[in-house]
Amino acid sequence: MAGRWGTLWRNHAASPTISATMSIESDSAGGYRLHRRQRVPAGLPEVFAFFADPLNLETITPPWLGFRIVESGDRPVRLGTRIGYRLRLHGVPLRWTSRIAEHVEGEMFADEQLDGPYRRWYHRHHFRAVDGGVEIEDVVEYALPFGPLGRLAHAVAVRRQLTSIFDYRHRKIETVFGRVPGAETSPFPDPMDSVYLR
Numbered sequence: 001m002a003g004r005w006g007t008l009w010r011n012h013a014a015s016p017t018i019s020a021t022m023s024i025e026s027d028s029a030g031g032y033r034l035h036r037r038q039r040v041p042a043g044l045p046e047v048f049a050f051f052a053d054p055l056n057l058e059t060i061t062p063p064w065l066g067f068r069i070v071e072s073g074d075r076p077v078r079l080g081t082r083i084g085y086r087l088r089l090h091g092v093p094l095r096w097t098s099r100i101a102e103h104v105e106g107e108m109f110a111d112e113q114l115d116g117p118y119r120r121w122y123h124r125h126h127f128r129a130v131d132g133g134v135e136i137e138d139v140v141e142y143a144l145p146f147g148p149l150g151r152l153a154h155a156v157a158v159r160r161q162l163t164s165i166f167d168y169r170h171r172k173i174e175t176v177f178g179r180v181p182g183a184e185t186s187p188f189p190d191p192m193d194s195v196y197l198r
Contacts (some may be wrong), residue, residue, distance in 0.1 A: 031143040040177035041133040052076035054083050062168040079103040120192040
């Protein structure tokens with residue numbers, strides 16, 4: 001896919017003890033790719049198990065989304081697991097159904113939207129043991145409906161909302177697993193900051 005994606009936004013922060021990056025890129029077909037990495041001082045089995053339990057999604061999702069799991073076929077997830085969610089965005093109730101489309105125990109899984117607000121949403125979660133802990137990598141390929149209106153909505157609001165959601169996840173993951181020893185504070189702004197959410 002080299003050369004397919006053009007960078008819209010990028011935030012890198014690195015020190016000898018932490019690697020935290022995020023970018024959102026676009027492609028010529030009107031799709032986007034969000035890429036985020038984070039390191040935590042924990043064991044791979046523990047980290048993978050946390051993310052493979054759908055109920056933990058509520059823990060790492062911002063409260064302003066009113067996110068609730070309403071259906072989950074499996075705990076932990078496996079290939080083919082279907083998960084139903086309810087959330088609110090700007091007061092509008094939304095339903096979202098996804099399916100685990102890829103699963104490699106202890107390494108990665110991917111959830112694919114079957115029904116929901118996006119034209120396409122495919123989220124790969126990768127986990128890799130590194131010195132001092134685990135690197136968590138999120139790669140989300142997504143597209144919005146409504147053609148040019150969807151691209152305008154992305155530029156005006158959706159990119160910022162997704163950034164805010166993943167910033168919140170970053171902080172909650174640090175709360176659950178801790179920070180790499182000697183690391184700086186989170187390189188991402190506090191997503192609950194009302195100035196940042198504007």
